[in-house]
Amino acid sequence: MEDHLKSYTQSEKKCFSTKFISIFVSSLFLVFILFHIQYSSPFDFTLSATSQRWAFLSQENNSDVIETMTAELKDSVTFLPLTDLRFRETATTGHTWFMSSLNDTLEENEAEHLYFPSKASKGRLLCFKGRDIRDGTKNSYALAWREGLPDSAILLEGLTFVSDTYYDHQNLWHGLSAMAPLVRWSMKNECLKPSRWVLFHWGELRLRMGSWIQQLMQANFGEVKVEGFDRGDVPYCFEKAIVTRHDLGQMRQDTKLKVFDLLRCKARSYCGLNPAGKGRELNERGFPIIRLTLLMRRASRSFKNATAVTGIFAKECARVEGCILHVVQSEDLSFCGQVKVLTNTDIVASPHGAQLTNMLFMDRESSVMEFFPKGWLENAGPGQYAHHWMANQSGMKHQGAWWDSIGEECPSPQDHLQCFHFHKDGMVGHNETYFADWARRIIHQVKLSKVEQASVDQANKQQNDSKACVC
């Protein structure tokens, strides 16, 4: 490299200071280029030839050099497949198979994320290309400096939230798990709101989130715009982007509670309810009010005999002054209908299913009773504890579950996966003795804690609760 420079400058016979400045400037450019090469994927031209050309140009006319270099920077932007099949077996762990060449930013107690442009991205923006909805390897990503975005790239201004999930953005529980880190990131960053959302599942583009999760995000962030990349088959680059790909990841328990406190509070205000929750906790005769809700579902995992189940709970509730039973059909409720019912619930009893995610809207420390069809306990794996986790994340008390033991046996009991599919959408029976004892115990427990709470300054509690709307 120095040789090339030397021979060239000699032939030009210019004064020493010009030579010196040229060499200095060229060296600077080269350092910059070498630095860039080190962090880029395969370059298809030889290093020495290029250096020579830049050295020449820098001396001749600087604006030419800049133009050439910018063109070369643009051409050197390298797109890689969004999903990296080499990591298929460990798709959700480590740096994941989504944008696998990039490491997460790790902050203690927080969910993993990536931010662009940042020191870690060396000031480069994130770009995406492709909008395949079936194959994540057909979509790609790259990093590029703002001055060197690939040709015809569209720059999307403002902040973009990018969420990739191994599960999905439709289901209430999975959708919430995928969005929680973004809500948290915003809380920590002056409650910044995104201009748009980009959703992926296994790197496949998703054009919408479920209506429940969308409304919850709307309650917190205002209008939700999901990007479809429909302005042509060109690269799209983001002025600022935050990427999450681990759902709740390493977020610590108290951090999760803060996120769920905020969402509860926001959803209540969005639906025109008091963000501090329900008001009066005692009836006219001074007995604590206990609101028990049977949250029903239709078809799969509904109760085989809902009338019988309702009868058992109604009987136990009627034994306790102040207990009020509501029986609601989750599918018939709008988003705000769900928020309203659960805001006014102290004990929710419901078969296992996504509708239970609504427990989020109850006041903290409220109770959850869950029911499973036959076969789940043995075959459903750890995923069946999703609502135990949900209760823990949102500050509720999971008061246990009942697993039906009566029903048809699956054809090959050794094969857990096959058995799970056999039982997955089964219906839930009941055990009158068990349900009655269980309901009695939980109602009693809630009554005691309400009596205790009644002595606490309610105004102070409400003030504390409404402070949860930190954003």
Ligand SMILES: *[C@@H]1O[C@H](CO)[C@@H](O)[C@H](O)[C@H]1NC(C)=O
């Ligand atoms: C450098 O190149 C640019 C663009 O080609 C041209 O407009 C400009 O006049 C040149 N400057 C000198 C000093 O040669």
Ligand SMILES: *[C@@H]1O[C@H](CO)[C@@H](O)[C@H](O)[C@H]1NC(C)=O
């Ligand atoms: C990502 O982290 C791994 C392990 O700490 C490290 O070896 C690797 O160099 C990092 N990659 C980048 C692009 O920073």
Ligand SMILES: *[C@@H]1O[C@H](CO)[C@@H](O)[C@H](O)[C@H]1NC(C)=O
């Ligand atoms: C459901 O339970 C009720 C009350 O126990 C009972 O009268 C009714 O016969 C049951 N229905 C069916 C279909 O088993």
Ligand SMILES: *[C@@H]1O[C@H](CO)[C@@H](O)[C@H](O)[C@H]1NC(C)=O
């Ligand atoms: C949630 O689980 C953690 C760890 O298992 C436990 O320490 C914590 O007390 C639980 N929180 C609630 C609200 O149950």
Ligand SMILES: *[C@@H]1O[C@H](CO)[C@@H](O)[C@H](O)[C@H]1NC(C)=O
């Ligand atoms: C119903 O529950 C009671 C109380 O837990 C238990 O003793 C009984 O064996 C159960 N009945 C059936 C059929 O499982």
Ligand SMILES: *[C@@H]1O[C@H](CO)[C@@H](O)[C@H](O)[C@H]1NC(C)=O
């Ligand atoms: C309200 O918050 C304060 C300070 O965090 C705390 O000391 C107090 O116990 C809380 N009151 C209630 C009723 O939760």
